[in-house]
Ligand code: HEM
Ligand SMILES: *[C@@H]1O[C@H](CO)[C@@H](O)[C@H](O)[C@H]1NC(C)=O
């Protein structure tokens with residue numbers, strides 16, 4: 001095992017794509033989703049999504065990160081089925097843990113446009129997945145082909161949103177959560193790299209900078225200067241701190257070098273650089289920017305395949321992303 005880990009960075013460099021990222025536990029969704037699903041059904045879909053995402057992010061840059069996160073939170077609960085978008089009392093979206101999710105209006109706007117051109121054809125789940133891809137490109141991340149054909153779920157339960165990670169978890173729990181989605185530790189480290197952009201409400205890290213695990217002291221794994229910075233920046237829970245302390249607006253691998261300098265914002269970020277199952281990956285990514293770029297695309301495709309609904313008998317094509325059809 002330890003000799004395998006020693007070679008992992010080299011293996012990753014040589015075989016960044018499929019080699020280490022197959023997931024035998026989960027049904028191979030690729031057999032059902034396809035690149036050409038809308039080629040005839042809605043040929044302009046990607047152009048519509050791209051134009052809308054572009055316009056929204058031009059108006060508000062912070063929406064890029066929010067759309068990527070929204071897609072993740074959709075996929076974590078019941079798979080990528082747009083259950084996070086349902087807006088009834090007691091839905092995932094209205095759970096406390098979902099309070100800081102944003103970007104819903106972007107999806108609604110895209111959906112309205114898509115319905116005009118291709119009524120009752122394109123799922124909200126596919127729109128959200130595509131919007132996350134386009135948001136990634138917009139902030140300088142990699143392109144990947146989106147697989148299409150997801151259908152929208154009929155069920156959304158607030159309590160189930162509790163499985164979404166909050167930043168307090170240990171690495172074992174995160175590995176297990178990702179495993180339950182058909183994602184491996186490499187996907188965990190790579191997708192956590194989304195934290196190269198975006199921000200957090202300060203409330204989510206107050207416990208780390210003031211009273212870590214009831215000790216009355218800050219988390220000892222935070223760099224002292226960074227701690228000072230965070231304490232100044234985060235006096236109020238409602239303020240924001242950037243997830244990537246050094247290059248918050250650029251999609252790059254500096255997130256990983258920050259971890260090596262004890263400048264991860266969440267303890268779940270920082271722990272990636274202190275666990276034997278993930279540290280070698282952090283080291284590899286910190287020194288090989290292209291590896292992050294290429295593998296991010298691969299891991300995002302895998303994320304988008306999580307427990308998808310396909311076929312006429314599963315889910316539906318929602319007319320309005322906020323509600324199930326009558
Ligand atoms: C691995 C476990 C993860 C944990 C513990 C975690 C935790 C968090 C937390 C606590 C926030 C800030 C919430 C707030 O504003 O209070 C956040 C933001 C964010 N997360 Fe994660 N996350 C994880 C994985 C992911 C994944 C897999 C993705 C994408 C594929 C992602 C993308 C983002 C983005 C882009 C933001 C910034 C959102 C914005 O600026 O609006 N995260 N995450
Ligand atoms: C979602 O539901 C809340 C509460 O009912 C409501 O205030 C809000 O306007 C709804 N959002 C949309 C986009 O329908």
Ligand SMILES: *[C@@H]1O[C@H](CO)[C@@H](O)[C@H](O)[C@H]1NC(C)=O
Nearest residue numbers: 094095096097099158159162
């Ligand atoms: C959600 O947050 C509100 C206000 O902080 C609190 O009163 C309520 O009990 C919370 N609900 C759950 C289910 O945790």
Ligand SMILES: *[C@@H]1O[C@H](CO)[C@@H](O)[C@H](O)[C@H]1NC(C)=O
Nearest residue numbers: 168169170171172173174176
């Ligand atoms: C990790 O967290 C889980 C869930 O909170 C807990 O059951 C487990 O004991 C923790 N593991 C370690 C090694 O701390």
